Structure formats: structure tokens, C-alpha cells
Amino acid sequence: xxxxxxxxxxxxxxxxxxxxxxxxxxxxxxxxxxxxxxxxxxxxxxxxxxxxxxxxxxxxxxxxxxxxxxxxxxxxxxxxxxxxxxxxxxxxxxxxxxxxxxxxxxxxxxxxxxxxxxxxxxxxxxxxxxxxxxxxxxxxxxxxxxxxxxxxxxxxxxxxxxxxxxxxxxxxxxxxxxxxxxxxxxxxxxxxxxxxxxxxxxxxxxxxxxxxxxxxxx
Numbered sequence: 001x002x003x004x005x006x007x008x009x010x011x012x013x014x015x016x017x018x019x020x021x022x023x024x025x026x027x028x029x030x031x032x033x034x035x036x037x038x039x040x041x042x043x044x045x046x047x048x049x050x051x052x053x054x055x056x057x058x059x060x061x062x063x064x065x066x067x068x069x070x071x072x073x074x075x076x077x078x079x080x081x082x083x084x085x086x087x088x089x090x091x092x093x094x095x096x097x098x099x100x101x102x103x104x105x106x107x108x109x110x111x112x113x114x115x116x117x118x119x120x121x122x123x124x125x126x127x128x129x130x131x132x133x134x135x136x137x138x139x140x141x142x143x144x145x146x147x148x149x150x151x152x153x154x155x156x157x158x159x160x161x162x163x164x165x166x167x168x169x170x171x172x173x174x175x176x177x178x179x180x181x182x183x184x185x186x187x188x189x190x191x192x193x194x195x196x197x198x199x200x201x202x203x204x205x206x207x208x209x210x211x212x213x214x215x216x217x218x
Contacts, residue, residue: 009176022196037084122204139213140175147206151186168194
């Protein structure tokens with residue numbers, strides 16, 4: 001493992017997952033994603049002055065726990081189009097989040113209510129944004145990255161935009177002073193598919209899971 005700390009309260013841990021662990025998580029996500037009611041889909045975004053019917057900028061998307069709806073930027077207990085409850089967050093995934101925090105970014109009593117799962121290709125990216133739709137802006141966001149290496153753009157302590165590469169089989173955490181930083185995802189690099197992703201992802205594809213604690217806990 002290689003630990004990077006590109007700015008205060010932003011931690012990247014490369015090679016956190018072994019190839020076997022990566023393959024296991026990718027298989028699990030793939031099976032859940034095939035569900036016609038709760039699995040991968042391509043939701044619409046909230047209309048704006050530039051686009052009347054904009055699309056969510058990744059190839060496919062799903063949520064565990066609470067569903068974040070790109071139409072209203074709010075969290076819901078059911079999916080708006082199917083009225084189905086999202087898959088619950090498995091205990092194993094919650095325990096993994098707690099393990100990551102214990103080792104790399106100590107934070108007490110962490111219990112995520114949602115996990116956003118984004119599937120990226122070389123034709124998808126995520127523009128600069130701030131994760132501010134949660135009630136809780138204190139607890140960290142935990143990201144799990146599988147597949148190809150991506151370009152991660154982030155705001156440093158002086159509010160200047162910087163960038164760093166995040167490879168597959170890595171995790172990242174941002175909280176504290178970085179919790180409301182602007183950040184985004186750019187290019188996916190060719191021929192960087194991480195071990196364990198073969199059979200689940202192809203060149204210039206990546207899967208990203210982000211755990212969030214939506215509500216403030218005492």
C-alpha cells in the first residue's frame with residue numbers, strides 16, 4: 001500500500017484491495033446491478049438553463065441504502081420511477097468503511113446511510129462539484145475505486161484546483177476541511193486496469209463506490 005496526503009484531510013491509499021478482494025466486490029456489484037428495479041440505470045438530471053433534459057454524466061448508476069435523486073438533489077427511501085427500495089448496505093461494506101477510517105482517518109461512530117455506485121467509461125466524467133446534499137457535513141466521504149486509473153481534481157487549502165491520479169484497487173477519504181472542497185473526475189487512462197478487474201471491467205472503465213453519512217448523528 002502507498003498512502004498519499006495531497007492536501008489536509010484528503011487521504012488516498014493505493015493498492016488497498018488485493019486482486020482477489022477487488023474481483024469479489026466487482027462480482028457482488030455486478031449481480032446487484034442486474035436487478036431491473038433497483039440495479040444500474042441512467043437517471044435524468046435536474047433541468048437547467050443550458051439543458052432541458054440533461055442526463056447523469058456516467059454510463060450507469062445505482063444506490064444502496066438511501067437513493068440520491070439527481071432530479072432534486074435529495075435522498076429518498078425509494079427509487080422515484082419504480083417505487084422500489086434500494087438494496088440495503090451490507091454489513092460487510094459498513095465494516096469495511098469503519099476499517100478504512102480506523103486505519104487512515106480516525107472518525108468515531110461512522111454509520112453510512114447511502115452508497116452511490118457510479119460506472120464510468122472513457123466517455124463519462126464528473127464536473128467540479130461539492131458534496132453538500134447531505135445534512136451531515138462533518139463525517140467523511142469514503143470512496144472505493146476499481147478498474148482503470150482516473151484523474152481526480154480537487155481544491156487545495158488555498159482554493160486552487162489541483163489534480164492527482166487515483167488508480168484502481170484504491171480508496172480515498174475526504175472530511176474535515178476537505179469535506180466541502182470542490183472536486184471532480186476527468187480522464188480515465190488507457191491500459192491501467194487494476195488486477196482483479198479483468199472479466200468485470202474493460203480498458204478505460206472504472207467503478208466507484210462512495211459511502212456517505214447523510215444525517216447528523218449525536
